[in-house]
Amino acid sequence: MVKIVGLGGSLRSQSYSASALKLAAMRVEALGAEVEILNLRDLKLPFCDGSDEYPDYPDVERMKNIVKEADGLILASPEYHGSVSGSLKNALDLMSFEHLSGKVTGLISVLGGQSNSNTLNDLRVIMRWVHAWVIPEQIAIGQAWKAFDSEGKLLDPKMSERFDKFAQSLVDNTAKLI
Numbered sequence: 001m002v003k004i005v006g007l008g009g010s011l012r013s014q015s016y017s018a019s020a021l022k023l024a025a026m027r028v029e030a031l032g033a034e035v036e037i038l039n040l041r042d043l044k045l046p047f048c049d050g051s052d053e054y055p056d057y058p059d060v061e062r063m064k065n066i067v068k069e070a071d072g073l074i075l076a077s078p079e080y081h082g083s084v085s086g087s088l089k090n091a092l093d094l095m096s097f098e099h100l101s102g103k104v105t106g107l108i109s110v111l112g113g114q115s116n117s118n119t120l121n122d123l124r125v126i127m128r129w130v131h132a133w134v135i136p137e138q139i140a141i142g143q144a145w146k147a148f149d150s151e152g153k154l155l156d157p158k159m160s161e162r163f164d165k166f167a168q169s170l171v172d173n174t175a176k177l178i
C-alpha cells in the first residue's frame with residue numbers, strides 16, 4: 001500500500017493550508033493509500049542549526065522517522081512574503097536526503113491574495129535539491145479566506161476537481177516509483 005505523509009506548514013490555529021491538506025489527504029485515502037498528517041503546529045521543533053541530532057527535541061527524530069517511512073509527501077504551505085513559510089522550510093532543513101530523497105511529492109499553497117505559483121515554484125526547487133520527485137499537478141488556493149465553507153469544504157467545484165486530479169496523480173505516480 002502506498003504511504004503518504006502530509007506536512008502542514010502553518011502554525012496558525014484555524015489554518016486554511018491545514019484544511020487544504022486535510023482535503024487532499026481524504027482524497028488520497030479514498031484511492032486506497034495510507035495517510036498520516038503532521039501539522040507543524042503540533043510539533044515542537046527547533047530552528048535548524050546544521051546539527052544531525054537535536055536531543056532536546058524528540059519531535060525532530062519523530063518527524064524524520066515518519067517522513068523516512070513514507071513513499072510520498074504532500075507539502076501544504078501558506079504563502080509568506082512571496083514564498084514558502086519559514087516553519088515548513090525549517091522542517092525540511094531539519095531533514096536530509098536520507099529522509100526526503102526519492103519521495104513522490106505533491107505541493108499545495110494557500111494565499112491571502114491572488115493565486116500564484118511562487119510558493120509552489122520555490123518548493124519545487126527545494127524538493128528537486130533533495131532529489132524528490134515532484135508531480136506536475138499542483139494547487140494554489142488564492143484568497144483562502146473565501147475558498148472554504150464553515151465545515152472546511154471547498155466552495156469552488158473546479159478547485160475540488162483539481163484536488164481529485166492532484167490526489168490521483170500523487171497515488172498513481174507513487175505506486176509507479178515504489
Ligand SMILES: Cc1cc2nc3c(=O)[nH]c(=O)nc-3n(C[C@H](O)[C@H](O)[C@H](O)COP(=O)(O)O)c2cc1C
Binds near residue numbers: 012082113114144
Ligand atoms: C508573514 C505573512 C506573510 C504573508 N505573505 C503573503 C503573500 O506574500 N502573499 C499572499 O497572498 N498572502 C500572504 N499572507 C497571507 C497568508 O498567505 C494567508 O493568511 C494564509 O491563509 C495563511 O495560511 P494559513 O491559513 O494556512 O495559516 C501572509 C501572511 C503572513 C502572516
